[in-house]
Amino acid sequence: MAAIELDLSDVVIDAADVSGDIEQTLADIAEAIGAKTIEFLRALTSEMRPPVKAGAPWRHAHWGHWADRSSQLALGYRYEVNRTVDGVELVLINGTEYAMALEAHDGYMVLTGVTDPGGPAEVKLREAVAILAPGWEVR
């Protein structure tokens, strides 16, 4: 699996920003992480993939090693930040039907590796909780 190059270092976590509404502060951070993660997943890399048909140009690949044909898969990425009874949730989604088949093929990723447990989005949220809300947990 390729190294994850998603850089969330510019999502600033500063205890001085907590104004009393810790849920809102965490929601704001989750919003920033979600936006940056989706931007990363939609971005093109320097990896090149073969053309769709003979004579067509080679295509830049996404992080998961696949390249656009219709762009529907890339456009299928989205995120949600929801306030819950207990706190905040960040949901990262690609509901495109083709995503399922692509993930099933070895060597291609759509969300796996970036958004699952231990990935950069979760790690960044854990960092935020450790600094801003030590009595909270990420799971």
Next chain:
Amino acid sequence: MQKQRVTITRAGAASGGTTDPDTGEFTPGSIGASTIWTGRGIYLDQGPQDRFNKMGVAEYDANGSVYLPKGVIESSGVAEGDSVSIVYQNGDAVDAEVAKVIRFKHRIDVRRA
């Protein structure tokens, strides 16, 4: 493409789980499959593809996987490496191993401990 309704039951689990023929809803203890490509193994979809929740119909292709909706996974507790039996509507069954669980909706909860 051949289509056939199927039920997947975990190997060794008590039999009797069913998939409702009209709604595609499953009874815990069994798993209603949505799409099956016979062959190498079973791939389980935990994605938000509601269409598959309503189908309860298997679609066969040459190369091999089964996709199941999130609710099915959560109720069944099926995980990678599990042995399962695919029981077809006509009573035939084949054994398979869950090769991969695919997630298309990742939720990270932040809550008070």
